[in-house]
Amino acid sequence: MAQDYVSAIWKCEEWSDGRATAGDIAARLGVATSTVSGNLRKLVSDGLVEHERYGAITLTADGRAAAVQMVRRHRLLETYLVERLGYAWDEVHDEAEHLEHAASETFIDRIDRDLGHPVRDPHGDLIPRRDGRVEVSEAxxxxxxxxxxxxxxxxxxxxxxxxxxxxxxxxxxxxxxxxxxxxxxxxxxxxxxxxxxxxxxxxxxxxxxxxxxxxxxDGDHAGADRGAGGADAGTDAGGSAGTGRAAR
Structure with missing residues (x-):
């Protein structure tokens, strides 16, 4: 449960300047808002989330690190399904959802290496690096x-x-x-x-x-790096065309 929630919160923030709400998370996970509210209390007690009553929901440093690794798994699996197994880009999301919890870290690393360390998945979503850095851009x-x-x-x-x-x-x-x-x-x-x-x-x-x-x-930059904590951490690392920030 925790992995799905922190991943959902991170994705809500990825393409928006705003903070995730319980309604955002419920819509992304396909559950009731009341269910989200109950599970958030557990995430707060586990030190993964900060949540003021009726306020915005934010990830702690530990929560963000866990989320980035789950997002990395999901997007590498989607890329592998398309590039190596011939899936269409509209078929891979649910498959990756099933696989991401079962795959070992070694398996994910080998997929990453086999694919040549891709920067983006089949939909253009950026793939976090193993150290938690994520490229951002002006899309x-x-x-x-x-x-x-x-x-x-x-x-x-x-x-x-x-x-x-x-x-x-x-x-x-x-x-x-x-x-x-x-x-x-x-x-x-x-x-x-x-x-x-x-x-x-x-x-x-x-x-x-x-x-x-x-x-x-035209004329905008391809991207820059940010750390797992979300702050800019450098310049564009190159590779596939990156994307940027907006509402997902």
Whole structure:
């Protein structure tokens, strides 16, 4: 239970400047808010979480370290399932959820080595390093691009497998180059121009769906490191295109 909770809290914070609430955690884990409230008391007593009554929920240093290692496991497993076992990117989340608790640290390290120490998973989520460092960058929600602005797709939320399938069918994948050609606010539609890597031509995407797509706007930096505690800890380590911070 503790591993799932600290991981959920960390992910809530990863793409947001805000703090996790009991409702956020309940939605992510698919449980009742009352269940979360009860389990938070145990996490507080175990020194993993700080929680003021009716207030925000934050991870302690120990809680954050535990969360980062669980996130690392999950994202490496997702990457292995896609890269080595031929899974589609919309199939791996639940499989990794089942496997992450059973896999040994040695197995996870060997997956990491076999994959060449990847920086991101199949959805563009950043993979923490073994020492707890996590790369961050300037990726923003696609819906935040103005008409005429261009960027490179850096992350797509894996919350909705159907959306992942739809985007793949229309060439909107990681590293695709896109330009916002038009915003039809009254209809809630973005008109996007894709480069040849995405099949070329234009596509329409609902603005709500566009909030699940994150792009590295032209001219923004690829990323920087932060430690397990969340503070910036250096410069971009290179590798695959990183993503940044926004609401997951």
């Amino acid at each position: 923003i929600v696609l819906d935040d691009l103005s008409v005429g602005e261009s960027g490179t797709v850096a992350r797509i939320s894996d919350e909705d497998p159907a959306l992942l399938r739809y985007l793949a069918e229309h060439g909107l994948r990681l590293d695709a180059r896109i330009t916002v050609r038009k915003r039809i606010d009254v209809a809630g539609i973005l008109v996007l121009a894709r480069d040849e890597s995405g099949g070329g031509g234009d596509m329409e995407l609902g603005m709500i769906a566009g909030r699940s797509v994150f792009v590295l706007r």
